[in-house]
Amino acid sequence: MTGRASAQAALETRRSVLRAAAELASVEGLDSVTIGRLADRLGMSKAGVIGQFRSKEKLQLETVELVLEDVRARVWKPVCHLDAGLPRLLAVCASWVRYAADPGYSGGCLLTQVTYDYDGRTGAVHDRIAEGRARWREVLRRDIDTAVAAGDLPPGTDAAQVVYGLESLAAGITPARLLHGDDQTEDWALRGMHAILGAPSTG
Amino acid sequence: MTGRASAQAALETRRSVLRAAAELASVEGLDSVTIGRLADRLGMSKAGVIGQFRSKEKLQLETVELVLEDVRARVWKPVCHLDAGLPRLLAVCASWVRYAADPGYSGGCLLTQVTYDYDGRTGAVHDRIAEGRARWREVLRRDIDTAVAAGDLPPGTDAAQVVYGLESLAAGITPARLLHGDDQTEDWALRGMHAILGAPSTG
DNA sequence: GATTTAAGAGTACGATCGTTCGTACGTCAA
DNA sequence: TTGACGTACGAACGATCGTACTCTTAAATC
Numbered sequence: 001m002t003g004r005a006s007a008q009a010a011l012e013t014r015r016s017v018l019r020a021a022a023e024l025a026s027v028e029g030l031d032s033v034t035i036g037r038l039a040d041r042l043g044m045s046k047a048g049v050i051g052q053f054r055s056k057e058k059l060q061l062e063t064v065e066l067v068l069e070d071v072r073a074r075v076w077k078p079v080c081h082l083d084a085g086l087p088r089l090l091a092v093c094a095s096w097v098r099y100a101a102d103p104g105y106s107g108g109c110l111l112t113q114v115t116y117d118y119d120g121r122t123g124a125v126h127d128r129i130a131e132g133r134a135r136w137r138e139v140l141r142r143d144i145d146t147a148v149a150a151g152d153l154p155p156g157t158d159a160a161q162v163v164y165g166l167e168s169l170a171a172g173i174t175p176a177r178l179l180h181g182d183d184q185t186e187d188w189a190l191r192g193m194h195a196i197l198g199a200p201s202t203g
Numbered sequence: 204m205t206g207r208a209s210a211q212a213a214l215e216t217r218r219s220v221l222r223a224a225a226e227l228a229s230v231e232g233l234d235s236v237t238i239g240r241l242a243d244r245l246g247m248s249k250a251g252v253i254g255q256f257r258s259k260e261k262l263q264l265e266t267v268e269l270v271l272e273d274v275r276a277r278v279w280k281p282v283c284h285l286d287a288g289l290p291r292l293l294a295v296c297a298s299w300v301r302y303a304a305d306p307g308y309s310g311g312c313l314l315t316q317v318t319y320d321y322d323g324r325t326g327a328v329h330d331r332i333a334e335g336r337a338r339w340r341e342v343l344r345r346d347i348d349t350a351v352a353a354g355d356l357p358p359g360t361d362a363a364q365v366v367y368g369l370e371s372l373a374a375g376i377t378p379a380r381l382l383h384g385d386d387q388t389e390d391w392a393l394r395g396m397h398a399i400l401g402a403p404s405t406g
Numbered sequence: 407g408a409t410t411t412a413a414g415a416g417t418a419c420g421a422t423c424g425t426t427c428g429t430a431c432g433t434c435a436a
Numbered sequence: 437t438t439g440a441c442g443t444a445c446g447a448a449c450g451a452t453c454g455t456a457c458t459c460t461t462a463a464a465t466c
Contacts, residue, residue, distance in 0.1 A: 009432095009443075010442080010443065010444095013443080013444085026323060027323045027324060028323075028324060029232060029234075029320055031232075031235070032234070034422080034423065034424085035423080035424065035425085036422065036423070036424090044444075044445085045444065045445050045446065046424085046425090046445095046446095047425090047426085047427090047444065047445060047446075047447095048443075048444045048445065049444095050424075050425075051442095051443070051444065051445095052443090052444095055424080055425080056423095056424060056425090106323070107323030107324075108322065108323050112319065113319065113320075113323070115378050115382070116315065116316065116319035116320070116377070116378055117232060117316075117319070117320060119311065119377060119378040119381040119382045120229060120230045120231075120309070120310030120311050120316070120377075120381050121230060121231060121310075126382070129382065130382040130383065133378075133382055133383070134383065137383075160385075160387070160391070161390075161391045161394060161395070164375060164379060164385075164388070164391040164392070164395070165372065165391070165395045167375060167379075168371045168372050168374065168375025168392070168395070169368065169371050169372075171371065171374065171375060171378075172367060172370060172371025172374060172375075174319070174322060174323075175318050175319055175322040175336075175374075176367060176370075178322040178323050179318070179322045179329070179332065179333040179336055180333065180336070180337065180340075182363075182367075184363070185367070187364075188363070188364045188367040188368070189367070189371075191364060192364070192367070192368045192371070192399070195398065195399070196395070196398070212413075212463090213412080213413060213414090216413080216414085237452080237453065237454085238453080238454065238455090239452065239453070239454090247414075247415085248414065248415045248416065248417095249415095249416095249454085249455090250413095250414065250415065250416075250417090250455090250456090250457090251413075251414040251415065252414095253454075253455075254413070254414065255413090255414095258454080258455080259453095259454060259455090
């Protein structure tokens with residue numbers, strides 16, 4: 001059997017490695033995260049870093065898993081208890097843009113970064129990102145359909161088009177912030193989302 | 204003096220290197236473009252590849268310059284002769300999304316790729332991208348202001364917000380296409396832009 | 407036709423990449 | 437206390453990175 005204290009210490013190590021990997025990846029991209037640099041940054045040996053995972057790709061995948069969980073916890077979880085349909089959609093948009101504008105990584109929202117980085121590649125990371133995004137789209141689409149059924153959105157609304165607009169506006173926050181220093185990105189994105197959803201934007 | 208024929212051959216080499224670099228960068232990102240892989244792909248030696256440029260960063264910068272020129276030629280140039288204001292804005296949107304949906308690189312629009320890749324970094328590539336995007340924003344903003352003055356957009360229109368919406372919708376095309384295989388991204392983006400600009404979307 | 411010039415090949419350099427090995431140390435069960 | 441187990445280390449592997457050099461070769465100028 002695995003010892004308890006050592007297992008907990010190992011878990012602690014995993015988390016610190018993943019946290020460092022996420023921070024680094026947000027700035028320079030997921031494949032600029034090298035074992036050696038992580039080892040240096042953490043004061044560990046390369047073997048100690050990679051030993052927790054079995055390969056670099058596994059480490060990358062776990063990093064993706066970490067950020068997906070982070071988004072789920074900070075964007076979806078605070079609003080999932082609300083009434084399905086437009087109310088929850090508006091709340092999702094608010095927490096979404098808030099997260100994107102202040103994700104806790106110095107290189108901006110890591111999910112956006114990895115999404116645009118791996119969209120054109122093949123492999124496990126691409127597939128995982130595509131799957132995660134597809135699920136998120138599904139969540140949004142369901143609430144859009146509910147809103148249409150409730151009469152909160154016009155009948156005949158193209159849910160896919162609405163989803164596209166929302167995710168594009170959310171993803172635009174990071175480059176606007178980091179390339180131009182825009183500090184109103186959260187407002188811009190949220191107002192755009194409200195326009196799409198037919199909600200009045202309070203000044 | 205530089206010979207004419209050899210200089211032309213060298214220029215040919217430059218272009219083929221840059222074209223290969225752009226194609227590779229669109230898929231795997233600008234810093235996955237290594238001298239060795241370019242040399243292999245082009246059937247050249249590493250020295251022959253890098254000899255045209257003085258360092259890898261110079262090659263990266265010239266690749267960025269190439270794609271900026273490409274966008275200018277294929278997005279802006281076809282519509283720049285139109286009347287300033289809303290007419291030209293609508294035409295820009297059309298050629299913009301058309302370009303983003305079919306940029307000629309197998310990894311999607313390279314400008315979008317590099318933008319989201321380097322937004323959080325420091326260095327010459329980041330700075331050049333930021334400068335290019337700032338100029339593009341300026342072009343858009345001017346036509347928006349003209350449209351407002353002409354009464355084609357409501358007075359009090361927030362030009363920065365409109366610009367943000369347009370560039371976000373354009374940038375959303377690539378991941379939607381490549382991650383989910385969406386083939387209606389051009390429509391989605393264009394309709395979203397028309398909604399922002401208050402133009403009716405013809406079905 | 408001889409001289410000059412530059413493009414590109416070839417080779418090598420030190421650094422770093424991801425990965426694998428043997429080993430030392432600490433923790434648990436027996 | 438002993439034995440088994442797992443963590444993390446240090447060292448080393450072959451491969452590849454960007455760059456710097458020499459050398460060949462072909463074109464341009466005289």
